[in-house]
Amino acid sequence: MRRARVGAWVLLAAWAWVGLAIAVPAQAAEPPACASREGCGGLRGLVRVAGEREPVEGARVVVVPASHPLDADRPPPWSVGTITDAEGRFSIEGVPAGPVRMVVLREGLLRLEQATEVVRDAVVAVELFPMSDLDHDYRTVVQGERSIQHSEPRSTVLSREEIQTLPGTQGDALRALQNLPGVARPPGGLGLLVLRGAPPWQSLTMLGEHPIPRAFHALPLAAVVQSEALDGIELAPSNAPARYGPLAGGLVRLHPHRPRRDGTHGHAEVDVAGTNASVEGPLGLGSYMVAARRGWLDAVLRGAEKVVEGQGFFLPGLWDYQVWMLQPVVGDGELEIRALGAGDRVRQRYYDRWSTQDVRTVFEVRTQFHRFDLVGRWQVGRTRLLLSPAVRIGTDFASVIDYVTLSRREVVPGWRAELETVIAPRARILVGTDGTIAPFRANAAYIVTDADGLESVLSERNSSGVEASGGVFSIVHFGDERWRLSPGVRVQGFRLNEEHHAAIDPRFDSRIALGDRADLDFGVGRYSQAAITQVSLTGQVVEDLVDDLAPTIILPSALVSSFEPRVPFDGNSLGMRVVSSTQASASVEVELPQQLDLRVGGFVRSFHDPGRVGVHDTELGLSGTATTGLDYGGELLLRRRLTRKLYGWVAYTLMRSRRAVADGTVVPGDFDQPHNLVAVASYRLPRRWRIGGRFRVASGNPYRPVVGVAELDEIGYPTRSTPVFGVDNSARFPVFHQLDLRVDKQWVRPRATITGYLDVQNVYNRQNVEAWIYQRDYRGRIGAFGLPVFPTLGVRVDF
Amino acid sequence: MCARATPIGRSVASVLLAGLGASACYDDVRPPWALSDDPVVLGISLAVVEDGPYAIDLAPLPADRPRAEVLPLDVVELDALVADIDGPLPLDDAAWVLCGAGCLASLEEQGRRFGELPDCHEGSVAQAHACLAGRGNRPQVVIPEAVPPDELPLFFDWSLFPRVLLVSGRAGGLGTDACLEQLVLGPPVDLVGCAIGASDLVYGPEWVLGRLLTAAGLEGWDDGDLPPSEVLELLPPNTAAVFERVRVGPYVFEELLQYGEDWEESLPLHPIDEELEVQADIELIIVPEVPLRDQQIVLSPQGPGTWLGRFEWFHYDVWVDDPEIELLAWAYGYVGSIFLRTPPAGRTFRLYVKATDRPGDAVSWFTLTLRTVER
Incomplete structure (x- = not known):
């Protein structure tokens, strides 16, 4: 915890008499003041921050006669005052009846004066809403633990405010992470997490105690959890502790918001992409929060669909919701109940006025999940216990015109249990288990369409099976204030129907203080996860569609590797393999003056993927095409800690990713991005304006280049040109760079804050090439440019 | 004008555009029918110049109209039209390759497995193999047997028959040998100056092929409702048209x-x-x-x-x-x-x-x- 104080009392010095008044030690009302002929009354009330309505503890409430001039150089004839309690409440007795002026004073808040009338022999209730003093550089911010005893490896934390005001990310929690070191700029600027060269599917995203099946909505545009439902987000791009798995890449932890109890609060927001809202408040002894979002890009694009004939559109429709409940339970524990869900419907359609169907759907994907968690936490002496069962229900559907419909349904129980206790003065042990069991049913129907457009099922296949994974883990933390060593091990089992695999993953991390202002982190470990080989809706669908219908489009290899959702559909031709990696990383963090932190580190990750195999291949003794790889690099983060006025950072990642395929050829990995520089700054201006900017420069993504052209003459067909491809990933798209700006303006009302924002992406309209579109003979190409200047205007109300 | 890209083309690109509402224009930089500085193999033709042993029952043709459908062991003259924006290009150094189905892939497979491109002979060209049939302008090539008798599959498949591939470098640029080396031994790095064209060879007449394949024991040959071969023997084989x-x-x-x-x-x-x-x-x-x-x-x-x-x-x-x-x-x-x-x-x-x-x-x-x- 850090505190920065700048002389707040100076603000009060101008009014000496108020200074005298508040110099009185905090007590209840000052009784001698009331000897008034008009008699006396009382005041009681609540002091809350204007807009946020957060109760203010420790504020001084001073009452003076309303007739006393503000600029008087003498003390008022009388004054009474008190200090608010933890819930912002105050009560003052013995106030002379008549008009009075109440003055509220506290560090970090603007002085508030409010007139009222004290009624004889009565107690008048008032509510006071002082505004935050944004020029006052005082606040409390949890900026990630620097304590050596913190039991997790080094991670980077983004606060809610940073997430919500970061330029170019539209308040999306996971897209905000893309600005941190170790996170590559994804292809097409999409919402993907590429952590230290690992494909997105190898990294694990946890919401609370359990993984979420996918981090982003389809395509992928936005995180499946909106940022209002989170208190923060934590990134460990490699060397996750043994508590977490299965994964072969990095870890992202989304910390669910702890709902407030200090009244009912919420927000509502509208912009071009959709709308979202939340509400939270007390519930019995605990609290609750409900949040929901509906994206409407599909509706916006549907409007354009009939305007541009023949223009194909991807129509992404999305929704998600989060319900959190927090209740204290006996034994100094607490119980959390969570329900969350997310759904997507993506259609690729085009308007064809000559068709009887008017608008034709080329393919459609519908996918959704709901998850219900129960989390119990108890602290008994020096022992901490966590028990959390969960269940997830998932349904997926996909159809490709004139070809196939696929569906899948699964009910997935999951669990996490942890026990942590002190076993010696300098040692703690954590043991636990987690896992999921996923029985599923799937259906694949191959369809034909007759001349009249009627569809009939050509063949159909129903299948069912069970996917499961589970782990037990243990970590022992040794150390004190100056050092910590945390060896751990995770034993994992994976099952797909009758097929079993196991992995033992030893892991170790440590932190050692280097003087008072620096520390060293080091971690090394092995990581394993199961990958299922089956008929699935992956980026291959996109690639196949492109090959069939628009073969002249050359996409970044990373895009095909990253399609979301990756939905496995067919239960009959399944195969499982275990992908493993060995990760090591080290970093030094130094606390600098001016509230700056500097972190410099390096990492290496080697991984092995035995390749796609099906059950039948396994039975025949066949193996897949193995891939091994090495990702390595260095990172630098210079960060200005969040203060009232300014936050920002400069993040630079130097990373190489190499893949060796079966014949020993070494090529750049799909996510090889040698250079990635992100500079972010956001500054609070007077009158509640905030301006921020983000500038990014990143190496282009690799792709398989066209190095020549051959003309093919096949009997019965016209001559056609076909590309001769070079080595995989032997070419790279041009360097990406972009500047985004964001301006926020807040209007604070006593009970609500209204925020209007303008977020402009790609301010100078850089034409970043995200794909190559070749002309049909492959002898010329143009770039498919990414986002042009793209302003987003939004309004948000918090109450 | 943004009218030439296919709908799916624009759509997939629009996926990349993250905001999805973003627009982009994907017009061709040059119409695909327009020749450029890069050479293009516009067509490959064949003319049978010497009948092989399977052609004995064919009806005779005029001397200036050679047969344009080939039977194994015929000798054919291969020709091609290669041009760039400045006009037709000479084929003095061209390489002619006989290859299996998926011509470029069979060339790569040949290089990967054997490390060279051998000269063709009257034996076979297996499906995944390739061989050098000739060099230069209008080479005369013996079309090999499709498959040696001991490797005959059970079922007929057109991919059993060799195809032809033309590779030609250009003066002042990448030579033919350099182009071939990239295609055979890899890795392909820069073939922009190389003229590359692959063409199915037209095998026939079909009734002769059918008779040969049936005699060889291959199943799956479908001769449709062809009249008896005694009638078909009277019909002249196909020839290429000469436009005047x-x-x-x-x-x-x-x-x-x-x-x-x-x-x-x-x-x-x-x-x-x-x-x-x-x-x-x-x-x-x-x-x-x-x-x-x-x-x-x-x-x-x-x-x-x-x-x-x-x-x-x-x-x-x-x-x-x-x-x-x-x-x-x-x-x-x-x-x-x-x-x-x-x-x-x-x-x-x-x-x-x-x-x-x-x-x-x-x-x-x-x-x-x-x-x-x-x-």
Whole structure:
């Protein structure tokens, strides 16, 4: 915890008499003041921050006669005052009846004066809403633990405010992470997490105690959890502790918001992409929060669909919701109940006025999940216990015109249990288990369409099976204030129907203080996860569609590797393999003056993927095409800690990713991005304006280049040109760079804050090439440019 | 103008555009029918110059009309039309390769497994293999047996038969050997200056093939409703057409509707080796005249009775050496006639037309030089 104080009392010095008044030690009302002929009354009330309505503890409430001039150089004839309690409440007795002026004073808040009338022999209730003093550089911010005893490896934390005001990310929690070191700029600027060269599917995203099946909505545009439902987000791009798995890449932890109890609060927001809202408040002894979002890009694009004939559109429709409940339970524990869900419907359609169907759907994907968690936490002496069962229900559907419909349904129980206790003065042990069991049913129907457009099922296949994974883990933390060593091990089992695999993953991390202002982190470990080989809706669908219908489009290899959702559909031709990696990383963090932190580190990750195999291949003794790889690099983060006025950072990642395929050829990995520089700054201006900017420069993504052209003459067909491809990933798209700006303006009302924002992406309209579109003979190409200047205007109300 | 990209093309690109509402324009930088500085293999043809042992029962052909469908162990002369924006290119150093199905892939497989491209011989070219059949202009090549008798599969498959691949470098650029080396031994790095074209060889006549394959014990050969081979033996094998004249005139859709194909007959005939003057800024129709003697004699078993006659139509692939010329309805292919929009007066341009006959699939080509004038 850090505190920065700048002389707040100076603000009060101008009014000496108020200074005298508040110099009185905090007590209840000052009784001698009331000897008034008009008699006396009382005041009681609540002091809350204007807009946020957060109760203010420790504020001084001073009452003076309303007739006393503000600029008087003498003390008022009388004054009474008190200090608010933890819930912002105050009560003052013995106030002379008549008009009075109440003055509220506290560090970090603007002085508030409010007139009222004290009624004889009565107690008048008032509510006071002082505004935050944004020029006052005082606040409390949890900026990630620097304590050596913190039991997790080094991670980077983004606060809610940073997430919500970061330029170019539209308040999306996971897209905000893309600005941190170790996170590559994804292809097409999409919402993907590429952590230290690992494909997105190898990294694990946890919401609370359990993984979420996918981090982003389809395509992928936005995180499946909106940022209002989170208190923060934590990134460990490699060397996750043994508590977490299965994964072969990095870890992202989304910390669910702890709902407030200090009244009912919420927000509502509208912009071009959709709308979202939340509400939270007390519930019995605990609290609750409900949040929901509906994206409407599909509706916006549907409007354009009939305007541009023949223009194909991807129509992404999305929704998600989060319900959190927090209740204290006996034994100094607490119980959390969570329900969350997310759904997507993506259609690729085009308007064809000559068709009887008017608008034709080329393919459609519908996918959704709901998850219900129960989390119990108890602290008994020096022992901490966590028990959390969960269940997830998932349904997926996909159809490709004139070809196939696929569906899948699964009910997935999951669990996490942890026990942590002190076993010696300098040692703690954590043991636990987690896992999921996923029985599923799937259906694949191959369809034909007759001349009249009627569809009939050509063949159909129903299948069912069970996917499961589970782990037990243990970590022992040794150390004190100056050092910590945390060896751990995770034993994992994976099952797909009758097929079993196991992995033992030893892991170790440590932190050692280097003087008072620096520390060293080091971690090394092995990581394993199961990958299922089956008929699935992956980026291959996109690639196949492109090959069939628009073969002249050359996409970044990373895009095909990253399609979301990756939905496995067919239960009959399944195969499982275990992908493993060995990760090591080290970093030094130094606390600098001016509230700056500097972190410099390096990492290496080697991984092995035995390749796609099906059950039948396994039975025949066949193996897949193995891939091994090495990702390595260095990172630098210079960060200005969040203060009232300014936050920002400069993040630079130097990373190489190499893949060796079966014949020993070494090529750049799909996510090889040698250079990635992100500079972010956001500054609070007077009158509640905030301006921020983000500038990014990143190496282009690799792709398989066209190095020549051959003309093919096949009997019965016209001559056609076909590309001769070079080595995989032997070419790279041009360097990406972009500047985004964001301006926020807040209007604070006593009970609500209204925020209007303008977020402009790609301010100078850089034409970043995200794909190559070749002309049909492959002898010329143009770039498919990414986002042009793209302003987003939004309004948000918090109450 | 943003009209030429396919719907899915724009859609997939729009996925990349993250915001999805973002627009982008994916027009071709140059029309795909326009030749550029890079050489293009416009067509590959074959002419049987010496009958092999399986051709003994074929009907005789005129001396100037060689057979355009080949049987194993025939000797064929291979030819190609390769051009860039400056005109046809010489093939003095060209390499001719016989290859399996998936020609470029079989070349790569050949290099990966054997590290070289051997010379062809009268033996076989296995499906995934490739061999060097000849070098230079119009080489004469013995077409090998499809598959040696001891490797015959159970079922017939057209992929059993070799195809032909032409690779040609250019003077002052990447030589033919350098192009071949990249294709065979890899890795392919830069083949932009290499002319590369692969073509199915037209095997036939089908009734001879059917007889051979059946005798070899292959199942799966479907001869449809072909008449008895005793009848078919009387029909001459297919030959490639030789184009000498074209009909050229303004294309008036209403007249075409009114008069039908007879209207085309009213267009003036021009020799193809002369520079033709055509009206500027109009839609033009070009109808190549197919010499009657080049039309295939077909014995059709279709319909109520067997029909015997000359029956042929042509599919035309067209290129032009001026990117300003707009070929109309190019994407749908040309059958019977070619349409284009002429540029302003004073422009001279050349059309390269490859004609593939149907149903014979024999390939031939001609060029046509046009000059626009005001009328």
